[in-house]
Amino acid sequence: EAGVAQSPRYKIIEKRQSVAFWCNPISGHATLYWYQQILGQGPKLLIQFQNNGVVDDSQLPKDRFSAERLKGVDSTLKIQPAKLEDSAVYLCASLRVAEPYEQYFGPGTRLTVT
């Protein structure tokens, strides 16, 4: 079974530029998450999708971040315009909806904003 795929793996941009990240979850996983992991910290949930609907985006900075999952499979996370404090690893995860309800994480995208 293929794992969660993410691209790009690395991205360097200047502040005020825009950037987009892509995620393809494990086949059949209806629930998808985007996390932000700042260096030295644990991952923080940004947004959760169930199929193509948003379940929770309460921690998503909506003035600059947006995310979509149009067909209930792939997802895109966008930042526009980027700030220095957005430098982090962005992790995508998908959920196996059967005990023990584990989230499987992708390799992440490391974003550096200069």
Added chain:
Amino acid sequence: ELKVEQNPLFLSMQEGKNYTIYCNYSTTSDRLYWYRQDPGKSLESLFVLLSNGAVKQEGRLMASLDTKARLSTLHITAAVHDLSATYFCAVDINFGNEKLTFGTGTRLTIIP
């Protein structure tokens, strides 16, 4: 607001020694996860603890859950170098929506 705290944040151990990482959380939960993260890598699931008193072991690692004390422990026995990594606990308090709140992480370094 749920808070998940781990201690210690940093741990250097000699090979062959035993040690325990602690994970405390502030809200009732029956579901706790332990993950491992190597530098520059993603998170790898280690254990899922689903009920009070749950204990799981894999190799030199053993995890336990005390829901009454809101405490989980990750015990390392006879540490070896390849256990060097950052370990995170994560708590799910909203069974049905499966949202995880992660701890601060414990960076473990095993010294030969």
